[in-house]
Amino acid sequence: NAGVMQNPRHLVRRRGQEARLRCSPMKGHSHVYWYRQLPEEGLKFMVYLQKENIIDESGMPKERFSAEFPKEGPSILRIQQVVRGDSAAYFCASSPQQGGNTEAFFGQGTRLTVV
Amino acid sequence: GDSVTQMEGPVTLSEEAFLTINCTYTATGYPSLFWYVQYPGEGLQLLLKATKADDKGSNKGFEATYRKETTSFHLEKGSVQVSDSAVYFCALLNTGFQKLVFGTGTRLLVSP
Numbered sequence: 001n002a003g004v005m006q007n008p009r010h011l012v013r014r015r016g017q018e019a020r021l022r023c024s025p026m027k028g029h030s031h032v033y034w035y036r037q038l039p040e041e042g043l044k045f046m047v048y049l050q051k052e053n054i055i056d057e058s059g060m061p062k063e064r065f066s067a068e069f070p071k072e073g074p075s076i077l078r079i080q081q082v083v084r085g086d087s088a089a090y091f092c093a094s095s096p097q098q099g100g101n102t103e104a105f106f107g108q109g110t111r112l113t114v115v
Numbered sequence: 116g117d118s119v120t121q122m123e124g125p126v127t128l129s130e131e132a133f134l135t136i137n138c139t140y141t142a143t144g145y146p147s148l149f150w151y152v153q154y155p156g157e158g159l160q161l162l163l164k165a166t167k168a169d170d171k172g173s174n175k176g177f178e179a180t181y182r183k184e185t186t187s188f189h190l191e192k193g194s195v196q197v198s199d200s201a202v203y204f205c206a207l208l209n210t211g212f213q214k215l216v217f218g219t220g221t222r223l224l225v226s227p
């Protein structure tokens with residue numbers, strides 16, 4: 001059973017370009033979470049999705065960022081018109097169900113560098 | 116809002132030394148508490164967890180006890196190894212919420 005797969009592992013974008021980060025959850029998991037880790041900081045929650053639904057996007061910046069988790073295919077985190085401050089590691093996690101005891105499994109992350 | 120505070124690193128130890136990484140939290144209700152470990156260039160792996168007061172989570176020689184009276188979840192290991200060098204994150208998940216709240220992480224460096 002493959003773990004949470006994120007790609008690409010490393011992504012370099014010039015200022016103003018778009019970044020697309022992909023996350024395939026573990027088999028059987030229908031809950032996906034995105035977190036951002038700025039250099040030397042902890043992870044900050046961005047968005048929680050279930051298939052075809054955004055459940056909680058309270059951590060997403062209001063502009064330029066969007067996320068989706070379609071019925072088929074991976075979850076996508078999209079950053080439009082990237083700026084240097086978007087440089088960070090973006091982690092995806094998945095879980096089979098919601099609830100306080102449920103472990104979320106993390107992917108290896110996508111490290112975005114904006115030049 | 117909910118928050119987690121960890122001791123700042125790096126923590127530098129010699130092999131076989133005793134490890135403590137402090138973690139305290141602020142939360143409404145009765146959160147579950149977690150320790151995650153991040154090895155260089157990798158994602159986070161769950162190290163251990165505790166879901167209610169006085170529970171002790173343990174794994175790979177690490178342990179932490181959920182102390183409600185002191186709102187703490189300190190990580191300990193009796194004898195660290197070089198392979199334990201990593202960044203350790205304390206986190207909480209509150210009942211009814213879906214997002215983990217992380218501390219800023221503590222880097223552990225173990226020398227031979």
